[in-house]
Amino acid sequence: MKGLPITLFKTFIFSTILAIVANIIYYAYMQHNTALDYQQVVQLVSGGTFFLTLILTIMSTPMLFLVNINYWNNIWVRLLLYFLGSIVFVVTVLLMPLNVANKLFDLITVAIFILVHFFFYARIVRKTR
Numbered sequence: 001m002k003g004l005p006i007t008l009f010k011t012f013i014f015s016t017i018l019a020i021v022a023n024i025i026y027y028a029y030m031q032h033n034t035a036l037d038y039q040q041v042v043q044l045v046s047g048g049t050f051f052l053t054l055i056l057t058i059m060s061t062p063m064l065f066l067v068n069i070n071y072w073n074n075i076w077v078r079l080l081l082y083f084l085g086s087i088v089f090v091v092t093v094l095l096m097p098l099n100v101a102n103k104l105f106d107l108i109t110v111a112i113f114i115l116v117h118f119f120f121y122a123r124i125v126r127k128t129r
Helices: 004-030 038-059 061-067 069-073 075-095 100-128
Strands: none
Touching (some): 004 100, 038 061, 038 075, 061 069
16 A cells, blocks of 8 residues: 555656547547648647546546555555545536537547556556455
8 A cells, every 4th residue: 555656646747648549549540631820739638638647637636535544454545545536526527518629629538547547456456365
């Protein structure tokens, strides 16, 4: 449990990089006809993805309470503290009145964050057994 802050930082770094790549590919696929300056769009997409993953990381900070062994031993508390921030973000995105392109941008980012977050969760659980 000592490595939880490092795990959260790794989740932030890897999910930011993967989400930027995925969102740029999504944008290039969806907007292949437009004559916008692609360099400017890449900067906007990268900045937006960075801030979304930063928000997701902040929403996932309750996982740091899992240092307490009593919280870690209760599986429901462990799952809630580890994943509830991401789930609340998904619900918020789905309930907000955004256009489809913005919702997909946000959902791609949160899906990648959850996958990376789950990968590190599985590694921690495997080490503690």
